[in-house]
Amino acid sequence: MDWTQRLRLRHLQLLLSLARTGNMSQSAQELHTTQPGLSKWLRELEEDIGLPLFERHARGLHPTAHGEALIAHARRIEAQLDTARDDMAALRAGGSGLVVVGTSGASASDTVPLATLKLLQQVPRAQLRLVESTMDLLMNRLAHGELDIVVGRTTSEHHHEQVRAEMLYMEPLHFVARPQHPLFKRAALDWADLMDYRWVVWPRGTPIRNALEAALAEAGHHLPRDHVESNSVAVNLTLLNSSPMIGVASHRTAQRFARLGAMRVLPLRLSGFGSVSMYWNVAGANRAAVAAMLECLRTADSEVDAGVAGEGL
Numbered sequence: 001m002d003w004t005q006r007l008r009l010r011h012l013q014l015l016l017s018l019a020r021t022g023n024m025s026q027s028a029q030e031l032h033t034t035q036p037g038l039s040k041w042l043r044e045l046e047e048d049i050g051l052p053l054f055e056r057h058a059r060g061l062h063p064t065a066h067g068e069a070l071i072a073h074a075r076r077i078e079a080q081l082d083t084a085r086d087d088m089a090a091l092r093a094g095g096s097g098l099v100v101v102g103t104s105g106a107s108a109s110d111t112v113p114l115a116t117l118k119l120l121q122q123v124p125r126a127q128l129r130l131v132e133s134t135m136d137l138l139m140n141r142l143a144h145g146e147l148d149i150v151v152g153r154t155t156s157e158h159h160h161e162q163v164r165a166e167m168l169y170m171e172p173l174h175f176v177a178r179p180q181h182p183l184f185k186r187a188a189l190d191w192a193d194l195m196d197y198r199w200v201v202w203p204r205g206t207p208i209r210n211a212l213e214a215a216l217a218e219a220g221h222h223l224p225r226d227h228v229e230s231n232s233v234a235v236n237l238t239l240l241n242s243s244p245m246i247g248v249a250s251h252r253t254a255q256r257f258a259r260l261g262a263m264r265v266l267p268l269r270l271s272g273f274g275s276v277s278m279y280w281n282v283a284g285a286n287r288a289a290v291a292a293m294l295e296c297l298r299t300a301d302s303e304v305d306a307g308v309a310g311e312g313l
Contacts, residue, residue, distance in 0.1 A: 003048035009081075012074045014041060015053075019071045022060035072144075079145040080283070098127040099289040102138035104152030105233045106208060106276055110252040111168065112151050115300040119293055126289055134206060134231050139163070142281055148290045151297060153207030154275040162281050168297065170275040171251035173211055175266040178241050189268045191221055199227040199246045200239050206231065208274055212248050215270040237262055250274055 053067035143160035
């Protein structure tokens with residue numbers, strides 16, 4: 001008999017616990033079983049598969065390469081079951097199911113909130129869960145089934161065979177600062193003016209940071225040594241509004257916060273452009289709530305484009 005036919009959800013829980021604790025006794029206590037029973041189960045599973053899953057060391061258990069592969073599958077199964085549980089709970093309550101959307105800073109202030117409002121107008125009982133993080137972490141969670149959709153800067157990395165992508169729009173980048181910044185009193189700006197101030201920028205390796213560095217290189221400049229790295233929109237806004245720091249924001253983000261009086265665009269243009277895409281896991285794309293959210297992201301984006309076409313800052 002295939003060993004997978006004897007595998008139970010309880011076995012996956014035991015496997016994930018051992019991966020997390022690396023300690024047989026601690027996992028046994030956590031899962032309310034005995035250490036001999038857990039040892040017996042692990043030994044039988046390794047015999048069934050014909051591969052060692054953990055290496056035994058004085059300090060505990062460490063997954064082998066085979067164990068890591070099986071643990072990755074177990075995590076995906078656990079994430080899918082969690083989604084199924086929450087989806088059924090939403091349907092039982094009369095909703096249309098659950099959709100979990102990951103958003104990076106590029107889309108957290110505009111695209112995702114607008115699409116969320118549009119979805120709630122169309123499907124008032126839809127259940128949404130929004131998660132903000134960096135694209136590398138979000139894409140990893142999407143590949144493991146922990147998220148249904150990710151919206152953020154277009155990236156060629158971290159793609160998975162189950163993940164599909166669609167570019168939503170392209171937009172320029174801007175230098176921004178608080179509305180009362182001394183630089184706005186000047187008739188014209190050059191690069192030296194900006195270099196006199198500390199910058200707040202997104203972390204190295206993020207798509208917006210890559211676009212910024214490419215634009216600086218094209219202009220013959222480098223990122224100033226005196227800068228702060230932050231991947232939080234809230235932190236960046238607070239830093240900009242509480243100091244004379246210079247920031248970098250995408251066009252839509254800058255426009256929305258300018259309307260709120262939280263920042264202004266400095267009149268020194270960057271040559272770079274960034275694009276925002278949505279990514280989804282095909283395993284859940286046919287669920288009603290997920291399909292509806294994907295369409296709301298498309299239509300919300302087109303409505304924003306129509307509303308801001310030709311509008312300057």
